Amino acid sequence: MNMAKYVNANKTSADLVAVCTEAIRQRAAGQVPPRVNGVTFEHYAALGWCQQHVREAVEATAFGREGDWEGAKCCATRTAQFLRTLGYAPQTWATAKLGDLIYWSPCGSRCGTCKQDAGHTGILHHLDGATWYVWQNTSSGGKGMCIIPLQSWQRNPVGIFRAFPLAAAGEQEAPTDGERRINWHGQYLDPADVVLVDGAHFLKLRAVADAQGDVVKIDAATGKVFVGPASWWPKDVTP
Numbered sequence: 138m139n140m141a142k143y144v145n146a147n148k149t150s151a152d153l154v155a156v157c158t159e160a161i162r163q164r165a166a167g168q169v170p171p172r173v174n175g176v177t178f179e180h181y182a183a184l185g186w187c188q189q190h191v192r193e194a195v196e197a198t199a200f201g202r203e204g205d206w207e208g209a210k211c212c213a214t215r216t217a218q219f220l221r222t223l224g225y226a227p228q229t230w231a232t233a234k235l236g237d238l239i240y241w242s243p244c245g246s247r248c249g250t251c252k253q254d255a256g257h258t259g260i261l262h263h264l265d266g267a268t269w270y271v272w273q274n275t276s277s278g279g280k281g282m283c284i285i286p287l288q289s290w291q292r293n294p295v296g297i298f299r300a301f302p303l304a305a306a307g308e309q310e311a312p313t314d315g316e317r318r319i320n321w322h323g324q325y326l327d328p329a330d331v332v333l334v335d336g337a338h339f340l341k342l343r344a345v346a347d348a349q350g351d352v353v354k355i356d357a358a359t360g361k362v363f364v365g366p367a368s369w370w371p372k373d374v375t376p
């Protein structure tokens with residue numbers, strides 16, 4: 138069973154990417170400082186704020202306010218180290234998806250708090266052919282907050298982590314390795330228990346009940362089908 142940790146399992150990687158897109162749109166439109174979901178990207182034009190910008194994008198997506206993400210640390214390097222211990226699913230280039238958080242080290246600047254090289258971070262924003270574009274705050278070219286292609290030196294990150302599920306709880310995740318994974322109230326069902334008919338997914342009721350520790354009962358008198366804890370039904374309703 139996949140028990141990867143998420144900042145907020147009811148938001149998705151697509152929601153995070155949308156926050157990044159909107160922040161860039163506002164900057165391009167002169168609506169500055171960009172403000173998305175209650176979070177202000179006040180350092181949009183300054184340099185060296187990569188860690189703060191990724192944190193702000195995550196918090197705008199997950200909470201609609203700033204300051205609640207336990208995963209965020211003093212710098213990109215320390216955050217990557219911490220996310221690994223927290224249980225966010227680490228990704229590789231083979232499994233990376235849009236919206237994944239990406240971390241590099243070194244960057245050449247020392248973090249004033251943990252004294253390590255501060256590293257660099259961004260969010261995988263979109264693909265153009267085989268080229269990844271990364272939303273980030275970078276001093277490269279004096280850009281500040283921007284979306285630019287992955288640089289040649291960035292092909293070996295120290296970590297790629299998924300902060301949000303690819304689909305919200307209860308919805309279908311994108312197919313992974315040819316397997317359709319269905320998240321049902323936080324539990325992943327066996328693909329064999331999910332049937333695709335005419336473009337609609339049907340879940341096998343007993344599998345769903347098993348996944349959440351419930352039982353299926355049928356009222357013989359009315360033919361109605363119930364799913365829930367065994368304690369919910371009178372004894373005259375038989376399984």
Ligand SMILES: [Zn+2]
Nearest residue numbers: 211212248251
């Ligand atoms: Zn640090």
